[in-house]
Amino acid sequence: MSEAQPKILYIEDNHDNQRLVQRVLGARGYQILIAADGPAGLTLARESMPTLILVDLGIPGLDGYETTTRLRSMSHLQGVPIVALTADDSPGARERALVAGCDGYLSKPIDARQLPNQIAQFIGGHREQVSEPHEEATLLRAYNQKLVERLEQRVRELSAANSELQELDRLKSQFLSSLSHELRTPLTALIGYLDLFERGMLGELDPSQREVITVMRRSGDLLATQLNNLLYFQELRERPLNLQLVNPLEIMQPISSQTGRYAQELGLSFEALSGEITPTMLDPAAFDQLVRVLLDNAIKFTPAGGHIRLVLHSDTTRLIVRVEDNGPGIESEQLNKIFLPFYYIEQPCQVNRPGAGLGLAIARHIAEAHGGQITVRSQLDQGSVFTVVLPLMV
Structure with a gap:
């Protein structure tokens, strides 16, 4: 037309x-x-x-x-x-x-x-x-009163709905916490026995048996990680940060060593780079979790032969953590969704470790709790770069 x-x-x-x-x-x-x-x-x-x-x-x-x-x-x-x-x-x-x-x-x-x-x-x-002008004034007052009454009714309805949502959120948190605790005990025992088998302490294993035990052990470790993430995500929303003056390099170094060994097992190359680092106020456990989440995310979505880089540096006002990979990348319409709890992207090449969609939500919460932010740059077939910027507090 x-x-x-x-x-x-x-x-x-x-x-x-x-x-x-x-x-x-x-x-x-x-x-x-x-x-x-x-x-x-x-x-x-x-x-x-x-x-x-x-x-x-x-x-x-x-x-x-x-x-x-x-x-x-x-x-x-x-x-x-x-x-x-x-x-x-x-x-x-x-x-x-x-x-x-x-x-x-x-x-x-x-x-x-x-x-x-x-x-x-x-x-x-x-x-x-x-x-009649006086009739218009009377009608206008009556109409305004009707609007006020309708607004008050909607406020009451929203208040009731909000109370219901808060109660549902409390019950959900209670259920998830209880479920995680109930599963953790038998899972710990299972992983313990698999570890004994893998180390040959319960008898010698032939190659095929050892391969099965190794797969079971990795699956058990994955489930344990997901349960820990679930518990950690619930606890993050309830507890304050335990801020201490620390050197971020001291937290980064053991993470880098463990990630390097794990990446090698999966056929990935890994490097960790750092510049001059200024000690700052951080929650050490939360910062450790933040870095591990970003590396874990890169490992999940980078196929064998890929490369992952961890970069840590600071300037006069900021501490900057960057994790780069050359995996499949993320579609632009999903970039604003990946930090939502339980949001998960299915990728054809994602064969290393599945997830529950909590890692990046945890990372964002930790970054924002420190007064910082997390951002992502990504293009399909070009990899992704996650950057965390935290204010230096000394």
């Missing part, structure tokens, strides 16, 4: 009326935009510039009166006529519509012969008014 066509936004939930208006006004050269409820109408009004808006006062949910008031508050619609087209013929309905912000009031059933002329008149500048 031509952009020169005048646009009529019709907010109406009745399909028969929608089709009738589209047929009658469409035949006169109008472009008809249909919204089935108030919120959809508000969205269309923001996205387009209608020439005129028709509103059914009886639409469900956000009714036509409140929808009109919200439309009238939009600065770009100040000169746009809003006309009530409704079957509400109760006493005072016309006046209430005008007080709410409508410029006119048309009754249903729709008169197909008169409607085009009525619309043309409103587009041309015709406006209806409440006949």
